[in-house]
Structure formats: C-alpha cells, structure tokens
Amino acid sequence: MLTIADVTAAVNPAERGGERLARAAAEAFAARGFHGTTTRDVAAAAGLSPAAVYVHHRSKEELLAALSFEGHRRVLALVLDAVAAGDDPVEQLGGLAEAFARHHATEHVSARVVNYELAALSEAHRAEVSALRHEIEAAVRDVVRRGVAVGVFSTPDPDLTAAALLSLGIDLARWWRPGGRWSPDEVAAHYRGLALAMLGA
Amino acid sequence: MLTIADVTAAVNPAERGGERLARAAAEAFAARGFHGTTTRDVAAAAGLSPAAVYVHHRSKEELLAALSFEGHRRVLALVLDAVAAGDDPVEQLGGLAEAFARHHATEHVSARVVNYELAALSEAHRAEVSALRHEIEAAVRDVVRRGVAVGVFSTPDPDLTAAALLSLGIDLARWWRPGGRWSPDEVAAHYRGLALAMLGA
Numbered sequence: 325m326l327t328i329a330d331v332t333a334a335v336n337p338a339e340r341g342g343e344r345l346a347r348a349a350a351e352a353f354a355a356r357g358f359h360g361t362t363t364r365d366v367a368a369a370a371g372l373s374p375a376a377v378y379v380h381h382r383s384k385e386e387l388l389a390a391l392s393f394e395g396h397r398r399v400l401a402l403v404l405d406a407v408a409a410g411d412d413p414v415e416q417l418g419g420l421a422e423a424f425a426r427h428h429a430t431e432h433v434s435a436r437v438v439n440y441e442l443a444a445l446s447e448a449h450r451a452e453v454s455a456l457r458h459e460i461e462a463a464v465r466d467v468v469r470r471g472v473a474v475g476v477f478s479t480p481d482p483d484l485t486a487a488a489l490l491s492l493g494i495d496l497a498r499w500w501r502p503g504g505r506w507s508p509d510e511v512a513a514h515y516r517g518l519a520l521a522m523l524g525a
Numbered sequence: 526m527l528t529i530a531d532v533t534a535a536v537n538p539a540e541r542g543g544e545r546l547a548r549a550a551a552e553a554f555a556a557r558g559f560h561g562t563t564t565r566d567v568a569a570a571a572g573l574s575p576a577a578v579y580v581h582h583r584s585k586e587e588l589l590a591a592l593s594f595e596g597h598r599r600v601l602a603l604v605l606d607a608v609a610a611g612d613d614p615v616e617q618l619g620g621l622a623e624a625f626a627r628h629h630a631t632e633h634v635s636a637r638v639v640n641y642e643l644a645a646l647s648e649a650h651r652a653e654v655s656a657l658r659h660e661i662e663a664a665v666r667d668v669v670r671r672g673v674a675v676g677v678f679s680t681p682d683p684d685l686t687a688a689a690l691l692s693l694g695i696d697l698a699r700w701w702r703p704g705g706r707w708s709p710d711e712v713a714a715h716y717r718g719l720a721l722a723m724l725g726a
Binding site for chain 1: 557644
C-alpha cells in the first residue's frame with residue numbers, strides 16, 4: 325500500500341518521468357475515466373514505455389491513488405492554512421472559500437479525477453483518502469459551527485450548509501475551463517462573497 | 526441520430542425491456558464510467574442478452590444519449606415549471622432551487638451519468654444535449670437577472686451566481702446517497718434558503 329512518503333516521491337518535480345506521468349494520467353483519467361484508460365494509454369501520453377510506468381507505480385490503481393492522495397493533501401493544506409490565518413470565522417471562511425474555489429478552477433483536470441474516481445480506488449486506498457476527506461469536511465464544518473456559536477453566522481443547518489459550501493468549489497472542476505468568461509481569481513473572489521452570504525454574514 | 530421521440534419511446538415504462546435497460550445502464554455507467562462499461566455488462570445487469578440491447582439501441586453511445594436526453598429534458602421541465610409557477614423572482618427561484626436539489630438527490634445515479642459523461646457523447650448528440658443545457662442555464666440566469674432588475678435580488682455578478690446555483694444542485698449527485706443524514710426533501714428545503722441567501726433575498 326502507498327504511504328504519504330511514496331506519494332511525495334512519486335510527484336516530486338525533481339523526478340522528471342514521475343511528474344510527466346502524473347500529469348498524463350490525470351488528463352487521461354479525467355477525459356475517459358479510470359476504467360476507460362489503460363496503463364498503455366497513460367504511458368503513451370507521457371512519452372514513456374508501458375514498462376517505465378511500472379518503475380513508478382505497481383499498478384494503474386496505485387497511479388490513481390498517488391494522484392488522489394496528492395490532490396486531497398493539497399486541499400487539506402489550503403483549508404487548514406485558511407483556518408490558521410486568523411481567529412475570526414468570517415475571515416477564516418472567506419479565505420477558505422476563496423482558496424478552495426481557486427484550487428478547483430486552476431486544478432480542474434486533476435480535481436475531476438480526485439473527486440469523481442473515488443469508487444475506483446482499492447478498499448485500503450479509499451479508506452486513506454476518506455480519512456483525508458473527513459479532515460477537510462471537519463475543518464469546514466468547524467469554522468461554520470464556530471461562526472454560528474459566536475453569532476457571526478446564521479444558518480438553520482450548519483452541517484448541511486458546510487456540505488453545500490464544499491459543493492460550490494468542487495463542482496467548478498466539472499464546469500470551469502480556461503479561456504472561459506471568468507478567471508480563477510474572479511471566481512474565487514465571487515465565491516468568497518457567496519459563501520459569506522450563505523451564512524448570513 | 527436519436528430524436529426526442531426515439532428517447533421517449535426508449536424509456537417508455539410500457540416497454541419493459543427498455544426501462545430495465547435504461548436503469549441498468551445508468552447504474553453501470555455511474556459505477557464504472559461509460560468507457561469502463563461494455564454493452565455486455567449492461568445487458569447482464571438488465572437480465573437481457575447482448576443482442577437484445579441492440580433491439581433498443583444501435584450502440585452503447587446511443588444508450589448513453591437516450592439517458593442524457595431524458596435526464597436533461599426532465600431537468601428543463603422542472604426548471605420551466607418553477608418559472609411558470611409565478612411572477613415573483615423570489616418565489617420562482619426558491620421553487621427552482623428546491624425542485625432542482627430534490628431531483629439531483631432522488632435521481633443521483635442517473636444525474637451522475639447525465640452530468641459527468643458528456644464527453645463520451647458523439648458530436649451530434651453532444652450538440653443536442655448542449656442545446657438543452659443552454660436552455661436550462663438561460664432559464665436560471667433569466668430569473669436571477671430579472672430579480673436583480675426589479676430590486677429583490679442583489680449580487681455583483683448575476684451570471685456567475687446563476688452558475689453557482691446550478692453547481693449546488695448538480696453536485697448533490699456526487700455526494701448525496703439514500704440512508705444518509707438528510708432526505709431529499711430536507712436538502713431541497715435547505716437549498717431553497719441557501720439560493721435566496723446567495724441572492725440577498
């Protein structure tokens with residue numbers, strides 16, 4: 325089973341083949357789905373031989389798991405950073421909504437794989453990814469609950485509103501594309517406002 | 526190429542095999558993706574022979590197109606119904622958000638296929654589905670713009686807020702599952718409130 329250290333090594337920019345492979349895999353999985361993509365497809369897209377893929381990953385599923393770990397770790401980091409940036413739930417949630425939206429627009433290709441291919445992970449990898457998702461969800465929920473507790477937020481169901489806040493950002497990976505009407509920064513700034521409006525702040 | 530009439534015939538409940546096939550295909554495509562599913566998989570899940578599938582659909586892609594047309598037509602109908610229910614943008618948008626959320630929770634299996642497999646459609650079918658999506662998006666955008674124009678809504682970017690409103694509902698297909706914490710009606714009622722809050726109503 326992969327560990328966080330394996331993932332970090334696999335996507336280390338110093339490791340040329342690994343980086344190219346990760347990007348090619350994300351693009352292939354995003355375009356045709358995990359089950360519709362062969363290891364050979366990924367190798368060809370990365371300009372590597374199929375054998376070279378196995379130097380980096382023991383299976384196609386381990387390649388997916390590496391992408392999934394990396395994507396979830398980055399999102400957890402940006403969520404925790406936003407929370408750590410202050411004490412005021414309004415500022416924390418505003419920053420979180422902004423960073424979360426920017427990430428899902430900028431990284432829309434890998435974010436599609438990260439969010440829509442969970443069912444393709446092995447049971448053990450899915451459990452690890454679920455733990456990361458629970459940490460992300462809990463961090464968002466905690467800011468919302470704290471804002472309600474101190475009276476700066478108002479919502480009849482803090483936990484369902486927290487789930488809806490995550491939806492706003494995640495769904496950008498489905499529809500946002502570069503060259504469209506809004507830049508990632510424009511989306512991020514607008515989504516900060518929407519998130520605070522959803523909480524009556 | 527399929528027409529709306531073909532689709533209606535294909536999913537007509539009076540036509541037993543066709544209905545079973547549509548449900549089996551939606552479940553298979555939602556679980557493993559269009560490219561990860563064979564016609565044989567769908568036939569087996571529906572309790573039919575692979576040859577029987579071809580009685581209903583000339584290809585796996587036509588089966589996907591039938592599901593996609595039907596799903597989009599149902600969503601367009603519920604959006605237009607909500608708009609036709611009154612003159613007040615607050616009531617129209619509230620009803621729309623509620624019906625849209627209820628649909629994407631209740632029909633979460635087929636809604637995943639409808640929203641996440643657009644790239645697998647043939648160019649001609651994708652163009653037809655895009656036309657339906659544009660009608661859905663335009664209807665939501667028009668209610669938002671009208672509410673801003675008459676002063677009952679307030680948002681710095683009506684069109685981006687309309688896109689975000691659609692995201693809220695669509696992303697339910699990704700995360701909502703039966704037996705979870707919230708029923709479709711609970712989600713729908715809460716999402717009505719969130720939608721109106723996003724518009725400062």
